[in-house]
Amino acid sequence: MKEEYIFLSGNEACAEAAIKANLGFFAGYPITPSTEIAEILAERLPSQNKIFIQMEDEIASLAAVIGASIGGLKAMTATSGPGFSLMQEHIGFAVMAEISCVIVNVQRLGPSTGQPTSPSQGDVMQARWGTHGDHPIIALSPSSVKEVFDLTIQAFNLSEKYRIPVILLMDEVVAHMREKLKISTHDIRIYERKKVKLTQNEEYYPYKNEVSKVPALALFGEGYRFHITGLIHDQAGFPTLRIDEINDWQDRIFGKIENNLDEIIQYEEEDLEDAETVIISYGISVRSAQAAKNIARENGKKVGLIKLLTIWPFAEELIKKVSKKVKKIIMPELNRGQLVLEVERNACFGGAQVIRINRLDGKLISPKAILDKI
Numbered sequence: 001m002k003e004e005y006i007f008l009s010g011n012e013a014c015a016e017a018a019i020k021a022n023l024g025f026f027a028g029y030p031i032t033p034s035t036e037i038a039e040i041l042a043e044r045l046p047s048q049n050k051i052f053i054q055m056e057d058e059i060a061s062l063a064a065v066i067g068a069s070i071g072g073l074k075a076m077t078a079t080s081g082p083g084f085s086l087m088q089e090h091i092g093f094a095v096m097a098e099i100s101c102v103i104v105n106v107q108r109l110g111p112s113t114g115q116p117t118s119p120s121q122g123d124v125m126q127a128r129w130g131t132h133g134d135h136p137i138i139a140l141s142p143s144s145v146k147e148v149f150d151l152t153i154q155a156f157n158l159s160e161k162y163r164i165p166v167i168l169l170m171d172e173v174v175a176h177m178r179e180k181l182k183i184s185t186h187d188i189r190i191y192e193r194k195k196v197k198l199t200q201n202e203e204y205y206p207y208k209n210e211v212s213k214v215p216a217l218a219l220f221g222e223g224y225r226f227h228i229t230g231l232i233h234d235q236a237g238f239p240t241l242r243i244d245e246i247n248d249w250q251d252r253i254f255g256k257i258e259n260n261l262d263e264i265i266q267y268e269e270e271d272l273e274d275a276e277t278v279i280i281s282y283g284i285s286v287r288s289a290q291a292a293k294n295i296a297r298e299n300g301k302k303v304g305l306i307k308l309l310t311i312w313p314f315a316e317e318l319i320k321k322v323s324k325k326v327k328k329i330i331m332p333e334l335n336r337g338q339l340v341l342e343v344e345r346n347a348c349f350g351g352a353q354v355i356r357i358n359r360l361d362g363k364l365i366s367p368k369a370i371l372d373k374i
Contacts, residue, residue: 024073118362275304323350
C-alpha cells in the first residue's frame with residue numbers, strides 16, 4: 001500500500017482526484033473561482049497523452065465533454081455561477097441521452113457577475129432543477145479538501161455506473177482553502193464503464209429497458225449502429241411518440257437512481273444518540289456547524305450534527321426519521337433558504353421545529369450565529 005501526504009487546496013485536490021479517476025478529457029473556460037482546476041489539468045493531461053481543450057465558452061465546453069464521453073473517455077468540465085447557467089441546456093441533453101460526465105461548479109456569490117471571489121451556496125436548487133423538465137440528477141457537496149478528493153472520485157464512479165451527469169457542488173472557500181491530505185492508493189476504488197457484450201446476431205439497444213436499468217453504451221467507432229438524440233427515444237435511441245415507450249423510458253431513468261438511493265446518498269452523523277437539537281449542514285457551513293455543536297455539548301446541551309455529502313437526491317428518509325426524535329432542526333446555509341425547503345418538507349412528518357440561518361453577503365456563517373439559535 002502506498003501512502004502520500006500532500007498540502008493542497010480544494011481545486012488542486014479536485015484536479016488530482018480526477019486524474020486518479022482516469023480522467024481522459026477536460027474542456028472548459030476559465031472562470032473564478034474554479035480556474036485553478038483548468039490550469040492544473042492544462043499542464044497534467046497532455047503530459048499523460050490525454051486531452052485538454054480551452055473552449056470558447058461554457059456551452060461549447062459541456063458539448064465537447066459530452067462528445068468525448070460518447071467517444072469513450074471519462075470527461076469533466078469545471079465552472080462557476082454564470083458558466084453553470086450556460087451549461088443547463090447541455091446538462092438536460094446529457095440526462096436525456098444518458099451520457100456520463102462530471103460537472104464541477106465552484107459556487108460564488110450571484111446572480112450574474114455577482115462577487116466572483118466571495119463564497120455562496122446559491123446554486124443548490126439550480127443544480128437540481130436548472131435544466132427544464134422532470135429529470136434525475138446527482139449532486140455532491142464537500143466541506144473539506146479531503147472530501148473534495150473523495151467526492152470527485154465518487155462523482156466519476158457514480159456517473160459511469162449510472163450513465164448520468166454528476167455535479168460536484170463546491171463553494172469558493174472549500175475550493176481555495178488548503179489542508180493536509182493523505183492519499184492512499186489502496187483506498188481508491190475506480191469504477192470503469194460497463195462494456196457492451198452481445199451474443200452473435202443479437203441486436204444492440206443503447207437504451208434497453210433491462211433489469212439493471214443502466215444498459216451499456218457502446219463507443220463510437222466500435223462497430224455498433226445506434227442513435228443519440230435529445231428527443232425522447234425508444235430502446236434504439238430513435239425519437240418516439242408511443243406512450244408505452246415514453247413511460248418505460250421515464251420509469252427507467254428515474255428508477256436507476258431511486259432504486260439505488262442507499263448506494264448514492266452519503267451523509268455523516270455526529271452525536272445523534274441523545275440529541276434534542278440537530279444541525280443539518282453541507283459544504284463550508286459544516287465547519288461552523290461542527291464547532292457550534294462541540295461548544296454546545298461542552299456546555300451540557302444535547303446537540304447533534306448531520307453532514308450531507310449528497311444533496312441530490314435528497315436524504316428524505318433520514319430527515320423524516322430524525323424529525324421524529326428531535327425537537328429542533330437548525331439549518332445554516334449561505335443563501336436565502338434553499339435546501340432547507342427540503343428539510344422543512346420532510347420534517348413535518350415528525351413535527352420538529354426547523355430553524356433557518358441564512359447569509360448571502362459574501363461572509364461565512366459563524367459558530368456563534370449557530371450557538372445563538374441553539
